[in-house]
Ligand code: ATP
């Protein structure tokens with residue numbers, strides 16, 4: 001049965017009070033501290049008048065205070081809306097307006113932007129956590145000099161996070177209906193357009209944690225780690241995004257695990273910590289695995305403790321997975337999920353031989369996945385390509401204040417309520433799913449459907465290609481024609497011409513799928529979670545053609 005999210009923290013903190021929840025710059029934050037601090041902050045929020053159903057915004061990098069604030073809000077039945085720390089003040093204000101946030105938690109490093117946002121949208125309180133909070137005492141003065149956070153004017157609406165910790169814990173828990181009450185208003189990645197708020201209930205997240213457990217338990221079994229010891233998870237993914245928040249932050253609390261917390265992406269530090277803390281589970285995105293393969297000498301690090309690396313959020317090129325496994329010896333498996341399905345719906349099994357390269361794997365337990373007609377509310381027979389649709393306890397209640405989008409996103413069929421993912425996929429005869437492309441990235445060449453992803457896979461096989469993205473550009477004769485944007489590896493920059501790439505692709509793809517144009521770039525536009533933003537490339541192209 002789904003439970004309120006706070007129940008997991010209560011249980012873990014009472015079973016393992018002394019266990020480390022977070023390692024933060026060498027400091028070990030224990031479960032009893034996380035439980036106690038979130039109780040205190042819950043009390044402080046209640047004193048501020050925040051109650052069930054109110055919106056609490058979190059605009060800060062990964063930090064123990066993020067987790068404290070999240071669980072404090074959950075305990076009083078409030079709804080958290082996390083914001084990308086890279087957001088500008090205008091973007092913060094936009095999400096605050098859309099969600100009708102009442103208070104904002106932020107960090108000293110974000111203070112200037114938070115205060116500007118507060119001029120546009122008046123929060124009742126702006127609570128500022130210092131990045132040095134929870135660091136070891138000896139490190140604080142050094143860290144302060146390095147961080148050089150702006151001077152903070154406390155007083156009025158601006159409150160110091162540390163002050164909230166002086167409130168008396170009262171152990172209050174709001175009565176929560178897990179299937180109805182929204183614990184988080186999560187905004188989508190903004191890859192294809194303006195981010196939309198997805199209403200995520202307590203049950204959505206707690207179901208997904210239960211569904212993921214068998215996968216992490218395989219790690220425990222394979223490494224002989226019993227329930228009496230934590231798994232150590234690498235916390236490189238940002239918690240404001242659903243992927244890292246559910247699979248790392250909430251999962252670790254649910255399972256009593258330890259997270260290595262990083263406010264910033266520092267690859268060398270992360271790789272050396274893996275050996276130091278014997279981390280076994282590493283969630284990442286293709287750009288991170290790409291950086292590990294291409295930008296560092298992995299032989300300098302002890303990565304033998306890594307038992308399960310998981311890639312999600314965008315397609316994992318088969319060639320990249322192969323090279324990562326060869327370089328590190330760690331198994332890398334692809335999974336799939338989205339904000340609206342809080343978060344994972346598919347994952348490849350860890351066991352060798354049970355996974356399939358290029359596939360997102362099998363649906364999680366209690367998850368129905370099918371292929372639907374792109375327009376009609378009908379499921380297609382096995383083997384056909386169409387839109388991936390999902391039904392399961394992790395599927396969101398709906399988009400916040402977006403009746404039109406909700407109408408398009410859901411349909412009923414065969415006794416189930418299906419959610420349209422916007423991704424094109426097919427299922428093989430063994431039930432493994434393959435993402436072909438995003439619906440919005442499909443190219444129409446003379447009436448043929450060309451999937452940008454298929455061309456990208458071929459480009460990634462070229463020994464000189466570091467990154468590739470294919471979009472459709474206007475073509476008088478064909479309607480649209482594929483154009484590839486390519487980032488070359490440093491060692492190849494002088495030797496290769498666009499025509500060589502076109503030739504390579506032409507030898508491997510049917511004529512209608514061949515990229516008609518290739519442009520070299522030194523980098524590709526990316527979102528904060530590392531997704532290549534094809535819509536920016538498209539906008540640039542369209543402005544040239546206009
Ligand atoms: P927006 O909906 O605002 O345009 P977004 O879809 O990128 O942004 P997220 O919810 O963060 O926002 O991402 C979900 C999407 O990520 C999926 O719909 C899918 O397109 C993509 N995705 C996730 N995992 C994979 C994967 N393994 N392979 C291919 N695509 C993936």
Ligand code: MG
Pocket residue numbers: 188189338422
């Ligand atoms: Mg989306």
